[in-house]
Amino acid sequence: MTPNIAFYAPLKSPRHETPSGDRTMARGVMNALSAIGTVDLVSELRSREGAGDAAVQANLIEQANGEVERLIDIGGWDAWVTYHNYYKAPDLIGPVVCTALNIPYHVIEASRASKRLNGPWAAFAQRAEAACDAAHVIYYFTEHDHFALNRDKPAEQSLVHLKPFLDQDDLPDPTVGKTAKALLAVGMFRHGDKLQSYTNLAAALHHVTTPDWTLAIVGDGTAEDAVRALFVPFGNKVSFLGKLPAEGVAQQMQKANVFVWPGVNEAFGMVYLEAQANGIPVVAEDRPGVRDVVGSASTLTPQDDAQAFAAAIDAAFTNSMDANAHRNFISNAHLRGSAVQTLRSTLAFKTGAT
Numbered sequence: 001m002t003p004n005i006a007f008y009a010p011l012k013s014p015r016h017e018t019p020s021g022d023r024t025m026a027r028g029v030m031n032a033l034s035a036i037g038t039v040d041l042v043s044e045l046r047s048r049e050g051a052g053d054a055a056v057q058a059n060l061i062e063q064a065n066g067e068v069e070r071l072i073d074i075g076g077w078d079a080w081v082t083y084h085n086y087y088k089a090p091d092l093i094g095p096v097v098c099t100a101l102n103i104p105y106h107v108i109e110a111s112r113a114s115k116r117l118n119g120p121w122a123a124f125a126q127r128a129e130a131a132c133d134a135a136h137v138i139y140y141f142t143e144h145d146h147f148a149l150n151r152d153k154p155a156e157q158s159l160v161h162l163k164p165f166l167d168q169d170d171l172p173d174p175t176v177g178k179t180a181k182a183l184l185a186v187g188m189f190r191h192g193d194k195l196q197s198y199t200n201l202a203a204a205l206h207h208v209t210t211p212d213w214t215l216a217i218v219g220d221g222t223a224e225d226a227v228r229a230l231f232v233p234f235g236n237k238v239s240f241l242g243k244l245p246a247e248g249v250a251q252q253m254q255k256a257n258v259f260v261w262p263g264v265n266e267a268f269g270m271v272y273l274e275a276q277a278n279g280i281p282v283v284a285e286d287r288p289g290v291r292d293v294v295g296s297a298s299t300l301t302p303q304d305d306a307q308a309f310a311a312a313i314d315a316a317f318t319n320s321m322d323a324n325a326h327r328n329f330i331s332n333a334h335l336r337g338s339a340v341q342t343l344r345s346t347l348a349f350k351t352g353a354t
Contacts, residue, residue, distance in 0.1 A: 003037035003078040010047040011089035028167035048089040052120025064092035078353035090128035104348035112148040144288035184256035189221030193265040200262040202230035207310030253278040263290040279323025295329030
């Protein structure tokens with residue numbers, strides 16, 4: 001009998017209108033689970049509260065209680081999987097429903113933040129920790145997350161490494177006819193970490209010695225003026241392509257020689273996987289999460305070191321590129337089939353389900 005799997009993504013529904021790496025990963029997880037059983041997206045309540053407002057958190061908890069009652073009445077699932085649980089967007093629904101229905105509860109990508117148990121996110125942090133404690137299995141993407149999860153896990157809980165993966169079964173066709181000395185960056189124009197990545201990239205470009213390079217930037221957002229200002233000194237060597245659909249990003253990957261993105265505080269970064277799947281070397285900063293999705297054929301540089309980043313770009317231009325090395329890194333462990341194998345072998349189901 002095919003098992004029925006309840007799926008929930010409290011940070012961002014797979015159906016959310018705004019593209020992001022988190023939405024992409026949520027869709028990928030749903031598709032991987034669909035190879036194992038029938039998957040129901042059981043709620044689209046977005047629990048994210050980014051300002052530390054206790055009143056907003058209380059309102060979201062009240063909304064979640066209504067969802068809990070509705071889902072307990074529906075029932076019929078053999079397992080529950082939540083994607084992404086953390087203190088700003090805790091799973092307020094899954095643990096309670098699973099206890100009432102006596103079904104196994106799983107979390108894919110979770111983080112523990114005990115320092116948040118006091119302060120403006122205290123109520124949400126407590127719920128996020130409780131969800132982690134309730135999980136039969138927690139699947140972690142990065143070694144950075146694994147450390148705290150392992151430190152604080154209940155004795156009976158299993159931790160499983162689910163490597164970040166592209167939501168596809170095969171690699172794209174090999175690229176031919178790349179544009180010479182073409183750099184590509186893909187990232188939203190947001191203040192904070194994204195803007196810092198653009199700042200670091202612009203600083204590095206001042207030290208690149210290879211002549212005639214170009215940079216195409218894919219993205220848009222509220223920090224567009226600040227991002228554009230960073231690249232004014234480079235004139236028409238830098239082009240801004242705006243926000244592109246997935247097909248448009250793929251076309252830019254086909255043209256590029258090197259993917260450049262520092263990755264300041266990225267959880268891991270799906271674009272790194274996409275670039276390597278297209279046989280493109282990556283230049284990124286050596287940061288937790290990023291190092292889990294960048295293969296040894298690419299280059300990680302010290303954090304906030306503009307000259308080292310520039311030297312890596314120059315080296316990527318001059319080294320003979322073995323596209324297969326990057327593509328093999330993805331095909332060996334970072335496609336949907338690998339994720340399906342991991343999930344199939346480790347998911348727990350209600351007694352009697354297969």
